Amino acid sequence: MIIAKQKKKENIAEYILYMWQIEDLIRAYNLDIDDINKNIVQKFERTDSEKKEIKNWYEGLIDLMKEEKLEKSGHLQFMRNTVNDINELHIQLIKSPEQLDYIEAYNKAKPGIEELMNKSKGEVENEVEACFNGLYGLLMLRFQKKAISPETVSAMSTISQLISLLSQKHKLYEDGKIEL
Numbered sequence: 001m002i003i004a005k006q007k008k009k010e011n012i013a014e015y016i017l018y019m020w021q022i023e024d025l026i027r028a029y030n031l032d033i034d035d036i037n038k039n040i041v042q043k044f045e046r047t048d049s050e051k052k053e054i055k056n057w058y059e060g061l062i063d064l065m066k067e068e069k070l071e072k073s074g075h076l077q078f079m080r081n082t083v084n085d086i087n088e089l090h091i092q093l094i095k096s097p098e099q100l101d102y103i104e105a106y107n108k109a110k111p112g113i114e115e116l117m118n119k120s121k122g123e124v125e126n127e128v129e130a131c132f133n134g135l136y137g138l139l140m141l142r143f144q145k146k147a148i149s150p151e152t153v154s155a156m157s158t159i160s161q162l163i164s165l166l167s168q169k170h171k172l173y174e175d176g177k178i179e180l
């Protein structure tokens with residue numbers, strides 16, 4: 001909860017990937033708040049009231065995941081909305097003649113994005129979602145210490161650069177420092 005709030009304010013891409021990890025972590029504990037409390041929340045070096053707040057946050061996420069039937073897979077509606085909002089910004093940036101740095105980064109990443117879109121077989125709604133799915137998949141492969149082809153590393157590098165720039169533009173937009 002504390003990390004999520006900080007990431008959401010500072011770097012929207014890190015926030016999205018972090019929250020996707022939290023969803024998977026909750027699933028790994030079978031949506032059991034007692035196990036999460038014992039194995040995660042109680043290990044934080046925080047006051048008892050902060051631990052209670054963190055536990056309540058996890059409990060709220062568990063309730064939402066159950067309500068939205070996401071016990072096995074998928075992302076919470078508010079996270080899907082966040083990705084869709086970021087995609088809207090992405091579209092505005094591509095259309096803006098003042099955002100040449102973003103357009104250039106997008107054009108470099110476009111072949112990799114198209115490949116991700118094709119591999120998704122219509123299961124992703126937009127390019128930004130495809131990028132996040134690719135980045136999250138790469139993260140999971142690295143966690144599992146699996147081999148990653150040089151082609152994938154190269155494609156994901158350009159996508160990572162694009163998403164990093166998109167996060168920077170998002171922060172500037174949220175702070176009122178750029179208009180589109």
